[in-house]
Amino acid sequence: MAKRMTDDRPVGEPAVTVLDLAFDSGTLHALRSGLQAHARRAGLSADRAEDVVLAVHELAANAVHHGAGTGRLRVWRRAGALLCQVEDGDPLAACGQAALNPLPSRPGHGLWVVRRLADRMRVLSSARGTRATVTFNLPGQVSA
Secondary structure, eight states, rough: OOOOOTTTOTTTOOOOOEEEEEEEEGGHHHHHHHHHHHHHHHHHOOHHHHHHHHHHHHHHHHHHHHHHEEEEEEEEEEEEEEEEEEESSOOTTTTTTTOOOEOOOOOHHHHHHHHSSSSSEEEEEEEEEEEEEEEEEOTOOOOO
16 A cells, blocks of 8 residues: 555655635635636536535535634645545644544535545544545546
8 A cells, every 4th residue: 555645645646736725715616616627627527527516615615614714625636536635724733643533424414415426535633623535536537
């Protein structure tokens, strides 16, 4: 198994960052429009790009509502997939991997929607914040 970086990319695997955006409640519209454009450029159909926008908007809205009111979205392409990472803090700061916990599974409409739309979802949480990474396979490719 490849050694993992803190942003879920294996060390040494090429990745192309396509978006890095700080957001708050007043900039969620910019997050949606920027993400839509990047998802389409990555090769996703209009319908699948809408799935990406809806899933990431749910995560970003959760970051604003349940977190510190702000967050950061990073999007990159890797191994036939588009990965979108939303953070509402720094869950790795000062606590290390051992203190991270997967987000508890609780009934919730927003995370249920995200799980249904994304090909994969990983959520890590600590007292310092939450990081959610969702993966969307690009057409004609299967990512690892």
